[in-house]
Amino acid sequence: MHPARFWRSTPFRLAVAYAFLFVTSSLLVYSVTYVLLRKEVYAALDASVEETYSVLQSTYSPGDVADLLKTLETFSRLEKGDMRVFYLGTPDGRRLAGNAGAFKNAKGVETVTAADLGLSTDDRFRIVTGMLDGNRLLVGQSLEATEDLAQIIFSSFAWMSFATSLLAVAAGIYLGLRAQKRIDAIAQTMNEISDGHLARRVHLTGRGDDIDVISGQINAALDRLSDLMEGMRRVSADIAHDLKTPLNRLKLILEDAAIRENSGNPVGQQLQEALEESDHINATFEALLRISQIEAGARKSRFTTLDMKHIFENVADIFAGVAEDNSQSIVFSADAEASFPIEGDKELLTQLVVNLVENAINHCPARTRITLSVRRLDGRYVAAVEDNGPGIEEGERDKVFRRLYRLDKSRNSPGNGLGLSMVKAIADLHGLTVTIEDCNPGARFLIVWSGRSQPN
Numbered sequence: 509m510h511p512a513r514f515w516r517s518t519p520f521r522l523a524v525a526y527a528f529l530f531v532t533s534s535l536l537v538y539s540v541t542y543v544l545l546r547k548e549v550y551a552a553l554d555a556s557v558e559e560t561y562s563v564l565q566s567t568y569s570p571g572d573v574a575d576l577l578k579t580l581e582t583f584s585r586l587e588k589g590d591m592r593v594f595y596l597g598t599p600d601g602r603r604l605a606g607n608a609g610a611f612k613n614a615k616g617v618e619t620v621t622a623a624d625l626g627l628s629t630d631d632r633f634r635i636v637t638g639m640l641d642g643n644r645l646l647v648g649q650s651l652e653a654t655e656d657l658a659q660i661i662f663s664s665f666a667w668m669s670f671a672t673s674l675l676a677v678a679a680g681i682y683l684g685l686r687a688q689k690r691i692d693a694i695a696q697t698m699n700e701i702s703d704g705h706l707a708r709r710v711h712l713t714g715r716g717d718d719i720d721v722i723s724g725q726i727n728a729a730l731d732r733l734s735d736l737m738e739g740m741r742r743v744s745a746d747i748a749h750d751l752k753t754p755l756n757r758l759k760l761i762l763e764d765a766a767i768r769e770n771s772g773n774p775v776g777q778q779l780q781e782a783l784e785e786s787d788h789i790n791a792t793f794e795a796l797l798r799i800s801q802i803e804a805g806a807r808k809s810r811f812t813t814l815d816m817k818h819i820f821e822n823v824a825d826i827f828a829g830v831a832e833d834n835s836q837s838i839v840f841s842a843d844a845e846a847s848f849p850i851e852g853d854k855e856l857l858t859q860l861v862v863n864l865v866e867n868a869i870n871h872c873p874a875r876t877r878i879t880l881s882v883r884r885l886d887g888r889y890v891a892a893v894e895d896n897g898p899g900i901e902e903g904e905r906d907k908v909f910r911r912l913y914r915l916d917k918s919r920n921s922p923g924n925g926l927g928l929s930m931v932k933a934i935a936d937l938h939g940l941t942v943t944i945e946d947c948n949p950g951a952r953f954l955i956v957w958s959g960r961s962q963p964n
Contacts, residue, residue, distance in 0.1 A: 523680025595646035816848030835874035872897030894952035
């Protein structure tokens, strides 16, 4: 992967951002901790210095300077490395006792340097001073332990920040490379598809992460695209096959009309037949266009809350007379509490039911019983159009929903092979599932609510 692409990758930039955020927050925590700790240590240090001064002052007996000198010398000898300093001297600057070389007057508890006390170290001290029996007394304690603690905290913070930043950058590099590898695989798949390899799909790792989710959505879109391309290929082949006959017939009719016209014979009948053939061809193309519009979702703006039970009942009433004229019968049945609430286009859903009923009427013989039913089964809403006619062979059940596809035994029946294709397109638009079952004898078309349109 090119370095410029890697530095711009989201995982790496997130890792760097998290590292910066961690270092910034740690610095804030360190600063607050140091200030609070310094305050507490200084308070404890000041209390210790004042307590030592008070002890020396309270144990001093007036006029007993020798005992005070002995006590100060003892304290001075016990100290290692000038951690605590003492000074007792006269007002004119003569030192009497202690390990400090000079006196530095202080108001309360103050911080002074070692040079202020005549010492050669680089330490700083917290001191308290006062007069004791006409002499100047100084008691102090080094800040070395406090400053060492601050240095330890700072060093710990620095190393922790360095290690965290290093780990964050390393993690960003690892995650960036891994994510980019998967993204490159997606890009390669898309390039192969654009080159015509429509069967290619993005590999899923099974982790269920965001890239897997996107890859699954891409695969679903590619499946849909592949189905549409295959559908277009089939439609083109079906149009060439199924419209060839009516177009040839139209040509023959027009040629016959031309011959009769040249012979001075009337051509009214031939023109009427040509008009009927052209109407049939136009109806086929209009149906194809309507199916394409439905599949594109152009009618979703007209969706309202409907009950499929009422649509089935109305269609059964309307076509009862048509079936009776064809020596057939139509029956509607529904469970007492059955309904089929759905968000949809009333005109299209009515067209769906009408096409199923017309399909049964046109392809079933006399004395066929056609049943329309609505019921609730295992928590699902199910509607059905079934008959006791010749039925549909199992191998043909998926094919009948293809555009312009007609069963061999239905070639002489009315229709253009688009009725069930329109049923499938309308069902898909509304989130319904259409399947075909065997009624022994006959066929049953099931319309099942699949969850897109929530029932009330």
